[in-house]
Amino acid sequence: MATTGPTDHPTAPAAPHILVVPYPAQGHMIPLLDLAGLLASGGARVTVAVTPATAPLLVPLLAAHRDGTAVRALVLPFPSHPALPAGVECAKDAPPTLFAALIVALAGLRGPLASWVRERSGTPDRVVAVLADHSCGWAQPLAAELGVAGIVFSPSGVYGSAVLHSLFHRVPRREDEADDESLISFPDLPGTPAYPWRQLSLLYRTYKEGDEVSEAVRRNFLWNLEGSAFVSNTFRRLEERYLGAPLADLGLRRVHVVGPVAPGPDAAGGRGGETAVSAADLCAWLDRFPEDGSVVYISFGSMSILQPPHAAALAAALERTGVAFVWAAGTTAPLPDGFKERVAVEGGRGRVIRGWAPQVAALRHRAVGWFVTHCGWNSVLEACAAGVAMLAWPMTADQFVNARLLVDELGAAVPVSWGGLKAAPSSDEVTRVLHAAVGGNGGGHRGDVVARAKELAAEAAAAVREGGDSWRGVDELVRELRELACEPTAKMISDS
Template structure:
């Protein structure tokens, strides 16, 4: 979006809005909120980004483009809850997400002190769903807090409903018990094992979960909610969230994209972008399957073997981005091992890269016919923006709801597998991969291209998401004197924010 002609901010306004942006320190959460920060900076909003030292380098592209953006660099207090030197979710197992959420609550006192010492403190806070405690922080310093969701509205409709209804299994040993959400559009249902792992931990007695339950409640009562989504993809869910929250302060502002497609976005790779693009250039149009499972998921060795066998049997060209071999954090099981001799057997039709790759550049290459993905929301949006059909293998968190949206509602994807430990049949997988690059994938490709057009229309000047960004900035400039304060007699707010590691 290029808001050079936007009327979001009138020149005559004497007081410039100042926003404290607080991302959750995991790459999949940070990048979209930093993309939103870029859009706010273009619209003349003064910004301070709160970041931990280890994540400061991720801000480099944003800061080089917007030198006026300030940073607030805070260290975690020392605690045995998190190993020394760990200040982002990348260095933790999946369960570490919950530990880190609680740890971030320990920063509240430092942030309040900073507000009170600052000569021109922020007039609003925009923070990630995983730092919901900032709602009470904002109430303490007297500014509104806006929740940013890096997940889509469909997934968050289910998540918010979970924490409101607080359902439990009738049989605590039945992992396949079905949970239904009849009030949510399209009445989704999921077996217990597909329900949010954060919620399941609460039900199963995780000691940190009361803080996390409070965090989700705080998200629902924040002054507004921003989604990295667009109405053509999730309009019914955005409407549901307005009804659920009882106000219109919901803005769909996506797909949020960087100002260009930098090869280094999110990291640096073992193989140069130019070498990858050269390999893709040698392939025919719509002949390559791109395989990647995001920044967190790591396949078990049996999954690696099944996927490798499927790729080998399919005969398709493929580019497979995978992490290096590791041992499990808890069970000691092997992860990420490429079967011996695999690269030699598939020869030049397959490019296997252990490490980070420039995903957006790859997806937008005409050689790419399909994207085998875990259905994380960032990867989903990047695939949609490229108009590439998806092969869905959801593994956790919001990914099952995302897969339903893609496969059942928009028909831009087909299911390849599901589950973080599921091992697909290699023959069936080979068949799906083969179909994805042939005429049988034409219908899904046509649907993907239609949704891509809708996404592009949303973010161009005058589109829904473009206008919503302008309207959000206008809202920030409105008189906030009537913004309600947190009720001190709310039962959900009776307990103080726990100390770090509590």
């Protein structure tokens, strides 16, 4: 194994040393690394376990803590597994059908991490807690084995995380295996929500009882329910309904609310890698639009693979309505032939970005008023922090849960389509939604959505401000970790 930064260094005994275990996907790693930065700034020492494929994502965090004592990298070889093709070490290199195998393969880090932690036992560098992504549930029995606190980080909201863990705990099935509209309810969650089978996480829908990989994935999430506590990148006013009492679907564990850990208004974006366009260039282009909130920003996330019918319907609607837009299309979105060139010359009202886009900078620009989004949790939080109303178009994973929260409970989004990956809306349907939201100047019902988005921005800012709920959540977490560092031997963080 290799490390960057010193292995041993003199530190005050009360500086807690935390081992952070991310899941190798940008949408999971970036918020966890943001949290690691907050913990380091609060006085903790953090070692982040990465593999060669994910180590580059750690560079900004290491650069922000240049002394090499507050944040260090522990670079380990990616463990091989027969269910995973050689060379696949992170989610961006794996099709969705291999996500389960990726979770199982990563559990091979348990042995090397246990050895690394034991080497530091009884020294000032001893680890007092393991903070692991919920897709690395195997880190919870590792923490128990080592006698240190085990903390689960949820890259989803509290609601989305509870739904996922409920599925693997209760294992609900359809009466008719061919009926994708069969409703699955969640009786232990407020309001007893229910979702059609097709809107549940693909990770669960592909679960097969008795299958080695499937059972390992299920065990992975059940282990999280044995951890000491959950940490969620959310804020209280966003998910108040699900934070009122301990949730049975999260093992009745305490939830530390710490979000949004999204970057502030001065962030340039591109934390997932080099941007295809600079934030300054994109903002200069947006400056050309004098009317606030008149531009639509479009992105379906770093992992979503937009299907041709979805892309065609959206492109046709954008051309019909004539709304100004920025479409962060990634490298794979199947845009119609000539679309990018046509919108660029028609008064320059549209811009297509191929590659990683500076999303935070775009959403915080005064000209952007709507966000067509797949409702991935990081995108939801970035939109909330920016006060941008959302046009919800969920595709898979926790996105339907997030979209329902935004549309039905918070009133901060308007649905584009509930069809997911399989059923694309017609271009007429998308045109109506775009026209009502933007072409109709956001009046009436749409005006209420815009107003609620602005309220959420104020609530998000208040949460992370000194004394706010999330600010206190981080402060309390650091304080509890510091108390562990003062103990002769580590103990579990109370789940009271």
